Amino acid sequence: MCSQNCLSHTTGEKQIRKWIEPMRTQFRKLEEYYAVFLASLKSSMHYKTDIALSLIFRISTALLLIFVWTVIFASSGANSLNGLTLPFVYAYFFLVAAMSLFISSEVHITMQDDIREGTIASSLVRPVNYITQLVLNSFGDMFIFIIFIGIPILIIGLLLAHVSVSPTTALLFVGEIILGNIFLFILMFLIGMAAIYFTHIWGLSWVAYAVIGLLGGAVLPLNFYPSAVQNIIFLTPMPMVFYTPISTLLGTISMQSAANSMIVTLLWIIPFAALVSYLWNRARKNITSAGG
Amino acid sequence: MRQIGVVMQDNVVIQVDNVNKRFKTYETKGRGIVASLFRKQYFKKALTNVSFSVKGGELAALLGRNGSGKSTMIKILMGILFPDSGRARVLGMDPWKDRIKLASQIGVVLGAHSQLYWNLPAIDTFEFMRHIHHIPESMFRKRLKYFVKALNLEKVYKRQARQLSLGEQMKCNFVASVLHAPRIVFLDEPTIGVDLPSKLALRKVILEMQSQGTTFVLTTHIVEDIMIAQRVIILDKGRKMFDGKREELEKLFGDKRHVDIFFTPGSRINFSRFGRILNSENGFVRLEIEKEGIKSKKFMELLGNDDILDYKITDPGMNYVLSKLFKSYDRRKANKEMD
Incomplete structure (x- = not known):
């Protein structure tokens, strides 16, 4: 045991501690985040068959769309449609298949169960913010899928279109994905929060998926829409979920429009996040979590 | 730490x-499929x-x-x-x-x-x-x-x-x-x-x-x-x-003891003189008496009676106290609602 003396400090030491203490606190937080992430990651590894089946499913959806587009190109007789050649369309839908992993994150379903069954209690006994836990859990759940499904499909897509990716483009792509996913998370969180009032949110989430699919460019590359519609869509953060990152990687949009799109998304995210966090702080007072 | x-x-x-x-809860009126669409919202006081x-x-x-x-x-x-x-x-x-x-x-x-x-x-x-x-x-x-x-x-x-x-x-x-x-x-x-x-x-x-x-x-x-x-x-x-x-x-309801007594059926002992009768069948009676009452001369004489075949004295314990507590609470509440 340490005696009273060795616990006191000189003024200089105190000054240093004053600097170190916040850093230590940050480090402690990182350890907590790492633990939450790791536990989700380990949990997801138990679903090996799920990972394999998911790979097959995603490739087959991409193949299905590719068949459709091959027929469209053949019947039109053109070499390129709206500036996209057939190999690029192939690549586009492979990339959609890879990116749709992010859509499959189940933040809203977790929230629905947490609120409806009262399992939120087991998250709230931990000294970590609930929202942080949700983010880390969904990232931990997705991680293995990204490594074993997302990246291979992405590489297949790039090989199909014979695209070589510069480090700058890759970096931009990653940045866009992060932005798009922040938006996606806030949106899904908002839907999950609705469970406090509606209990079931399946219907709501399917509407959201349909909207994201249509406006985000998962169903059809956005440059196939009439320009008036495009103008409106590009004022929303939706393209950041599929279209903008994919087009950036394939080199079919300019750096300038990619940057514009990122700014638009940022301008949406900040007030949207503030609003949702305000709503959450009000709404969580209404969680009843009966039974248990 | x-x-x-x-x-x-x-x-x-x-x-x-x-x-x-208090919690918001819903109650369905009636039992049909259509009835399940109409729910009455009400507040339940939890605390x-x-x-x-x-x-x-x-x-x-x-x-x-x-x-x-x-x-x-x-x-x-x-x-x-x-x-x-x-x-x-x-x-x-x-x-x-x-x-x-x-x-x-x-x-x-x-x-x-x-x-x-x-x-x-x-x-x-x-x-x-x-x-x-x-x-x-x-x-x-x-x-x-x-x-x-x-x-x-x-x-x-x-x-x-x-x-x-x-x-x-x-x-x-x-x-x-x-x-x-x-x-x-x-x-x-x-x-x-x-x-x-x-x-x-x-x-x-x-x-x-x-x-x-x-x-x-x-x-x-x-x-x-x-x-x-x-x-x-x-x-x-x-x-x-x-x-x-x-x-x-x-000890909320006093320090009580339960006495189970088996006796010759048909004998005419007036058990209510010794304590409260909780349960009585032909040849069996359960009495509730104060703890001190067990050692009383009167009670000793009862146990010594030729008609008493066997007896068992127990501490009623927590279960009994609680059931009594809840019962008295329910009764009080029922009376209040009647008024």
């Missing part, structure tokens, strides 16, 4: 003042003006029937539920505002919601807790060794949690929730599905932790579980009915 919370006056660690909480305090190192039981509001109370103290009115303080902190800070000072065992990661062995959840509560490695090993031995978990904690029996899960859940040596431990129905040897082991661990200064608040509807508590708070329909020492509760 870092001590964040302020120690309140008189070593009070939990202070609850006039807490109210009405509940006040109590718990001192550091106490082992307090929150007892009540199903739906009495005891889990709601615990959830308010954990910072999961927000009270409509009133004030709750745990270690000097507002549980709702300081939930994260408080979470490292308290441990919560929820019988209905396990802390364990289902896909992982319990040891992985323990490791998770080590990181999340920043338990020093050596301390972690020491505590884990103790719990594994005390709760007989050697063959359990390395298996996937979903494959464990209910009782094994509960024991692992307990360990996961107290590894960080919290100052207060909340136990919400911790003995669901736990077999007797495990229950006794858990009890021993709880008492050992208490002797080292840990405060326990236990909710349960199982009377046996409160026998380790020194303090009992009874909630019913959201109101506090009783708050005091367990011995006081046991």
Whole structure:
């Protein structure tokens, strides 16, 4: 045991501690985040068959769309449609298949169960913010899928279109994905929060998926829409979920429009996040979590 | 161990003042398919003006029937539920505002919601807790060794949690929730599905932790579980009915004894002279008498009577006191509604 003396400090030491203490606190937080992430990651590894089946499913959806587009190109007789050649369309839908992993994150379903069954209690006994836990859990759940499904499909897509990716483009792509996913998370969180009032949110989430699919460019590359519609869509953060990152990687949009799109998304995210966090702080007072 | 919370006056660690909480619920009118579309919304009062305090190192039981509001109370103290009115303080902190800070000072065992990661062995959840509560490695090993031995978990904690029996899960859940040596431990129905040897082991661990200064608040509807508590708070329909020492509760209706008497059928002994008749059949009677009455001459003579074939004197115990308490409460309430 340490005696009273060795616990006191000189003024200089105190000054240093004053600097170190916040850093230590940050480090402690990182350890907590790492633990939450790791536990989700380990949990997801138990679903090996799920990972394999998911790979097959995603490739087959991409193949299905590719068949459709091959027929469209053949019947039109053109070499390129709206500036996209057939190999690029192939690549586009492979990339959609890879990116749709992010859509499959189940933040809203977790929230629905947490609120409806009262399992939120087991998250709230931990000294970590609930929202942080949700983010880390969904990232931990997705991680293995990204490594074993997302990246291979992405590489297949790039090989199909014979695209070589510069480090700058890759970096931009990653940045866009992060932005798009922040938006996606806030949106899904908002839907999950609705469970406090509606209990079931399946219907709501399917509407959201349909909207994201249509406006985000998962169903059809956005440059196939009439320009008036495009103008409106590009004022929303939706393209950041599929279209903008994919087009950036394939080199079919300019750096300038990619940057514009990122700014638009940022301008949406900040007030949207503030609003949702305000709503959450009000709404969580209404969680009843009966039974248990 | 870092001590964040302020120690309140008189070593009070939990202070609850006039807490109210009501829930919105729905009731379906009628029974048909169409009727299920029309629900009537109404408010159910889960807690009405509940006040109590718990001192550091106490082992307090929150007892009540199903739906009495005891889990709601615990959830308010954990910072999961927000009270409509009133004030709750745990270690000097507002549980709702300081939930994260408080979470490292308290441990919560929820019988209905396990802390364990289902896909992982319990040891992985323990490791998770080590990181999340920043338990020093050596301390972690020491505590884990103790719990594994005390709760007989050697063959359990390395298996996937979903494959464990209910009782094994509960024991692992307990360990996961107290590894960080919290100052207060909340136990919400911790003995669901736990077999007797495990229950006794858990009890021993709880008492050992208490002797080292840990405060326990236990909710349960199982009377046996409160026998380790020194303090009992009874909630019913959201109101506090009783708050005091367990011995006081046991003697709430006086110190009574139950006497089962078997006698020759047809004999004409007037038993009501000796005490209250609780139960009577041909050749059998159960009397309730004051403890002192047992040694009275009058009673001795009764037992010596030739018609008495056999007798048994028992302490009616907690179960009896509680059923009587709840019955009297229900009766009072029924009378009130009649007026």
